[in-house]
Amino acid sequence: MEPNECYRTLYCNAGNLAEYALAEALSRDVWHPYFGFQAISLDIDHVFSLCPTLETINTIAKIKGVGVTKMLSKDYYKLHTDTERGVGINMLLQHRNSFCAYVDPQENKTLLLDYQSNTMYLFNTQVLHTVLNFEEDRYMFTVEFEDTKKLLPYRALVKMLSKENIL
Numbered sequence: 001m002e003p004n005e006c007y008r009t010l011y012c013n014a015g016n017l018a019e020y021a022l023a024e025a026l027s028r029d030v031w032h033p034y035f036g037f038q039a040i041s042l043d044i045d046h047v048f049s050l051c052p053t054l055e056t057i058n059t060i061a062k063i064k065g066v067g068v069t070k071m072l073s074k075d076y077y078k079l080h081t082d083t084e085r086g087v088g089i090n091m092l093l094q095h096r097n098s099f100c101a102y103v104d105p106q107e108n109k110t111l112l113l114d115y116q117s118n119t120m121y122l123f124n125t126q127v128l129h130t131v132l133n134f135e136e137d138r139y140m141f142t143v144e145f146e147d148t149k150k151l152l153p154y155r156a157l158v159k160m161l162s163k164e165n166i167l
């Protein structure tokens, strides 16, 4: 599997954003269901102030919302492609012994997304992927775009963000 076709690293240090998003996640009691995860929304203007790169991205592809998803301890998210999204942005905030992998069942290949801390990734949600969580609750910062997979496929956003030197 070609890593660049599955995910790309965003060039921006998201340490301040990660710290804020995790603190919010750990302090919230009310979560809502979101595509098999639990989720909270974050204030988008505050997120932009902590991470101007996301504000730039918002001028290129309109962001619908930002938040944190929670995957419970020992949960499994089956192999799938996302129903709505063509592309998203993800940053792992806290976990222990969990794995997100892309799978090519025709070729019997896997590719691990080895999330580095304080790092955001453009995520191709139309390549089959799965999540396995062997230990604690797993918290992920996530960005949802207004446009769904038909209007905003992964490759199109890669092209646009490359032009701006964000990837």
Ligand SMILES: [Fe+2]
Binding pocket: 080, 081, 082, 125, 129
């Ligand atoms: Fe997914």
